[in-house]
Amino acid sequence: MDTTLTLNNGVQMPALGLGVFQSPPDETAAAVRRALEVGYRLIDTAAIYGNERQVGEGLRASGVDRDEVFLETKVWVSDYGTEQTLHAWEKAVRKLGVDHLDLLILHTPAPTRFERTVEAYRSLQTLLEQGKVRAIGVSNFMPHHLADLMAQTDVPPALNQVELHPFFTQPAVQQADAQHDILDQAWSPIGGITFYPGYDNDLTNALEDHTVVGIGRKHGKSAAQVMLRWHLQRGRSAIPKSVNPGRIAENFDVFDFELTDAELDALDALDTGRRGGPDPDGDRAELFDRPIPEA
Known part of the structure; x- marks a missing residue:
């Protein structure tokens, strides 16, 4: 299996990230x-x-050349707007210590202030035209958000980063993205987001689910590795989070086995339709007023 994916503007990116x-x-x-x-x-x-x-x-300490690494970051809603979003790029590259970004994303649709969302995305288009970013995208956009955005802008998003795991597969989002050749990227690829701040839920612990664990046992792999492999074979990007050195290595060790069609279908069937993170149509006003520091 190829370890890279091609975005709708021809830019290639790794399928699996941190x-x-x-x-x-x-x-x-x-x-x-x-x-x-x-x-x-x-x-x-x-x-x-x-x-x-x-x-x-971390990038500089690794010794890996900047051009070998695909860096993506997201603009927060308090920086939505024409000039504000252009300045958000300046803040991001200054903090990261780079001169360009590979992918710049709007963090949320901000539905009650959608005119500012549109202004922000138009500024992403400007940055793309100027060569300051290689691709632009969105995060947490539902099909109606995408439709509204694309009706008022010129460049389709290259990527939509959303909550997506075996227990919440968002088929309508995946279908809408596929219609516009927008890549799905899972920000919660192993599911069970019981840790999400402010969301005290009783979601199933994905790492203990008997279906996931059973599939992993057949392949000599962990539950997390099974779910990451599921994403990759379904053509999605996944960005598992960890600061544990062992888990970081484990999460990357998913290119030496293959799930069967039946196993992929069994993982698809775990969908509960229950969201673990925030509703993209919600608007918590206090977050919109949170400023992003200059440095």
Whole structure:
């Protein structure tokens, strides 16, 4: 299986990457360095995570050439708007210590302020035209958000980063993305987001699910490895998060086995339709007023 995916503008990106959501800043640099030493070449961060600077530190410490690493980050809603989003790019590259981004994403559709979402995306288009980013995308966009955005802009998103795991597969989102050749990227690829801040739920622990564990036993792989392999064979990108060196290596060790069609279907069938993270149509006003620091 090819370890890379081609975006709708022809840019190639690694299928599997390291996510740093909730990674403490003082542990992020070491995690990124470890990931790059293991073989990862895709790192995902975001302005609101507060660890872009440490991602850049980890990249430089790894000794891996910048051009070999696909860096993606996300613009937070408090920086939505024409000039604000252009400045958000400046803040991101300054913190990361790079001169361009491989992928820049809008973090959420901001439905009650969608005019600013559109302005922000038009600024992403400007950055793309200027060669300051290689691709642009969105995160947490539902089909109606995509339709509204694309009706008012010129460049289809290359990628939509959403909650996606065996217990929440979002078929309508996947279908809408496929219609526009938008790549699905899972920000919660192994599911069971019981840790999501402010969301006290009783979701199944994906790492203990008997179907997932049973499939892993047949292949001599962990439950996490089974779910990551499922994403890759379904043609998606996945960005598992960890700061544990052993788990970082384990999550990347998924290219030496293949799930059968029956196993893929069994994992698909685990979908409960229950979201673990925030509803993209919600609007928690306090988050929109959270400023992103300059450095």
